[in-house]
Amino acid sequence: MHALEAINDEVVHCRRCPRLVAWREAVAAAPPARFRGQPYWARPVPAFGAPLARLLVVGLAPAANGGNRTGRMFTGDPSGDWLYRALHRAGFASQPISRDRGDGLRLTDCYVSAVVRCAPPGNKPLPEERDRCLPYLVAELRALGRVQVIVTLGAFAWDGTLRALRALGHRRAPARPLDRARDRGRANEPGPKPVFSHGAVAEVGPYLLVGSYHPSRRNTSTRLLSEAAFDDVFALARRLLTNGPPRGPFGSTAAE
Numbered sequence: 001m002h003a004l005e006a007i008n009d010e011v012v013h014c015r016r017c018p019r020l021v022a023w024r025e026a027v028a029a030a031p032p033a034r035f036r037g038q039p040y041w042a043r044p045v046p047a048f049g050a051p052l053a054r055l056l057v058v059g060l061a062p063a064a065n066g067g068n069r070t071g072r073m074f075t076g077d078p079s080g081d082w083l084y085r086a087l088h089r090a091g092f093a094s095q096p097i098s099r100d101r102g103d104g105l106r107l108t109d110c111y112v113s114a115v116v117r118c119a120p121p122g123n124k125p126l127p128e129e130r131d132r133c134l135p136y137l138v139a140e141l142r143a144l145g146r147v148q149v150i151v152t153l154g155a156f157a158w159d160g161t162l163r164a165l166r167a168l169g170h171r172r173a174p175a176r177p178l179d180r181a182r183d184r185g186r187a188n189e190p191g192p193k194p195v196f197s198h199g200a201v202a203e204v205g206p207y208l209l210v211g212s213y214h215p216s217r218r219n220t221s222t223r224l225l226s227e228a229a230f231d232d233v234f235a236l237a238r239r240l241l242t243n244g245p246p247r248g249p250f251g252s253t254a255a256e
Contacts, residue, residue, distance in 0.1 A: 003143035007136060008046035011117050016132045020125070027064045028120065041071030044118050044209075047140060048072060049111030054241050055092060056150045057083070058137070058157045060214060061116035061125055068119040072101045073112045079162035082215035082230060083112075083153075090234035111147070113140055115160030123216075130160060137164040149237045150207050154214030158196040161209060170205025198229065199236070201245075208240050 015021050028040030039101075059079075062068050066077025074080035077096045084105065088094035092110040097103065116125040116133045116212040125133075141147065141164060152158040196200035200211040212233040213225040 001052060004047070004051055004140065007143065008048075010136075011044045011046050011136055014044045014117065014136075017118065017129045020120055020129055022132075023064070024068050024118050025119050027068060031069070032065060035065055035069060038069065040069050042068060043071070044115070045071060045073055045114070047111060047113035049107040050109055051111075051144070052146050053107070053109050053111040053144060054146050055110045055237055056144060056146045056147045056256050057110065057112045057153065058089075058150060058161050059083075059112070059114040059153045060156045061114050062119045063123075064119040066119075070100050073096070073114060074098060075103075075105075076100060078217050078220070079215045082220060082227070084233050086227070086230045089231055090238055092234065098187065102211060108126075111140075111144055115157055115164075125156075129164075130156075134164055134167070135185075137161070138167045141165070141168060148206070148208060149210060149240050151210045151212055151233060151237055152196075153212055154216075155196040155211075157214070158194075158200075158209070158211050162193065162204065163206050165207065165209075168205070168210060170207070170213075198225070198235065201236070201240075203245055208245055210237055210240070 021226065024042050026097065028042035031038070031040065045062040059074060062073065063077040063079065065074055066080060067073050070076040074083045080098045084093050084098040086094040087107070087110060088096040091232055094106040094108070095104065098105050115137060116130055117136060118133075137160065150161055152161050194204070194209065196211045198211060198213045202209045210228065210233060213219050215225060215230060
């Protein structure tokens with residue numbers, strides 16, 4: 001069994017967090033009217049994508065009536081619609097829609113995961129739930145030997161990914177905002193931890209970490225995140241995969 005398959009097998013059988021187990025099963029037992037009669041996955045949601053991916057996308061957690069229903073990350077909910085449209089436009093996804101596990105979606109050079117694998121009440125995992133789940137992301141990073149760029153969707157995913165990278169012993173450099181004109185940015189004030197923002201980039205060990213606002217309904221409906229701004233993130237990821245990091249202070253990694 002491939003290492004990623006083994007990780008996913010362990011994920012889907014996990015019952016480490018009683019609150020999340022109860023919630024994911026309660027949602028499946030009493031779904032909203034629009035999903036009534038549909039089968040629910042109601043288990044931890046495995047990551048998926050290309051095992052030889054160079055791009056890793058990390059989200060917060062599955063949606064209660066999205067991944068928790070369909071059994072695939074960012075599938076069957078509006079956030080997934082935004083994500084896969086953007087990935088398709090950037091050349092990482094075979095199609096712009098993601099409805100269910102049998103819809104034919106294929107990812108190219110991309111792997112999609114999350115910090116927490118069960119749908120949490122209110123989309124807010126507890127710190128101890130994050131910490132119980134984090135070893136799965138750590139294991140995936142070990143198994144995804146070709147990953148160079150990690151796009152994190154939201155501050156929670158940014159922080160969780162930094163924690164996973166720290167567990168692997170990687171040092172961190174300060175984040176810097178994206179300069180749309182030249183792919184260069186102004187370095188943030190020096191500090192031990194890169195600060196999340198939309199378009200922030202940080203070099204962490206062998207990885208380039210890119211921050212994006214999460215494509216949640218709240219962020220998209222309030223226009224905090226536009227499709228153009230979301231596309232910019234994956235266009236940047238594509239350029240970083242092609243060209244590597246810009247030269248200059250950003251290219252060096254500071255000690256924690």
